[in-house]
Amino acid sequence: MSILINRNSRVMTQGMTGKTGQFHTRMCRDYANGKACFVAGVNPRKPGENFEGIPVYASVKEAKQQTGANVSVLYVPPAFAAAAIDEAVEAELDLVICITEGIPVRDMIRTRYKMQNKKTRLIGPNCPGIITPDEIKIGIMPGYIHKKGRIGVVSRSGTLTYEAVAQLMELGLGQSTCIGIGGDPVNGLKHLDVMKLFNDDDETDAVLMVGEIGGTDEEDCAHWVRDHMRKPVVGFIAGVTAPPGKRMGHAGAIISGGKGTAQEKIEVMESCGIRVTHNPAEMGKLLKSVL
Known part of the structure; x- marks a missing residue:
């Protein structure tokens, strides 16, 4: 047992088609059980594309329906990151991990208000993520030190x-x-x-x-x-x-x-x-x- 994530977690990356999203999705996919865990990306402007075999969907809801993903990790630019968290909360994911730094405080206050009484848990923003060593890592931490x-x-x-x-x-x-x-x-x-x-x-x-x-x-x-x-x-x-x-x-x-x-x-x-x-x-x- 571990807390929050394990080898059975199914993860989507919001912002996977950007340079940072691609780099860290690749690093996480190549760690332990990552190949089975990282199942989708989300970019409303690039549905139907894929990143090294991981399909890109137009919305979090669609990615969840098609792949069974229950966790999301965000590498979305600060101006759009709070809205991306909102989308994941509305899709009723179990966990959202927001790596993005520099999100306006006002945006996050609004997002936290919307999260009241919702099932989704949030890690971050401005965080390195979470790792269950030798099973799965989601975020930017170096896997090999664990x-x-x-x-x-x-x-x-x-x-x-x-x-x-x-x-x-x-x-x-x-x-x-x-x-x-x-x-x-x-x-x-x-x-x-x-x-x-x-x-x-x-x-x-x-x-x-x-x-x-x-x-x-x-x-x-x-x-x-x-x-x-x-x-x-x-x-x-x-x-x-x-x-x-x-x-x-x-x-x-x-x-x-x-x-x-x-x-x-x-x-x-x-x-x-x-x-x-x-x-x-x-x-x-x-x-x-x-x-």
Whole structure:
């Protein structure tokens, strides 16, 4: 078992005919069971075409009907990405993964409002995607650094996801599922949503949670971990040295009204029983120490 995706997932790429969509669809298709998993592309202007044997459909709905796809990954330009998410939600897919960076916040607010009470889950936007090692990867993370195992990884930072995985691998620890949830202020799944899934997953023994300054998502998750989590959780918060009021890389990584500082997050997490390292080079060792 893994969370959200596995070898039986059927995936369509929205924006598959663009350069970025083609490159990453190819990389994902060539990883593990990708040939069976990647079944469709969507481009309303290019129906009937195909990309290296993967058929292109005019709409998400048609792609779902023709291929049984239940997951979508988006490499759609920022101006059109929120509408592409809306289309996938309306087609009632199980999961949408939005890689696109730079979507206007107003567009995402509207999209999140439309998603209320709908079955579709969203990962991203502005994220590296999700991987169940040795089964399927959907997104832009390098597949070769991962190996199947029993550690769950959830991170707001793409780069730190790869760093965490590299450290785990050095210690011989594979992963059950790794998710980069993205760093935008308005996004889909939060740390808390992913933590609940890992808690219920029989094949995840412990979780490494990577956060960063801005918002209160890590604190909300920590309070839930304290009251409900049955597995050890360790963490790292990026941005300890960030000057107050300065936007750091991710659109969501901004401290406002004194909330969302790294120090505050670390204090809350530690008070809730999550061991936190201040050194990004120690994430793997800290995780191994709680097993």
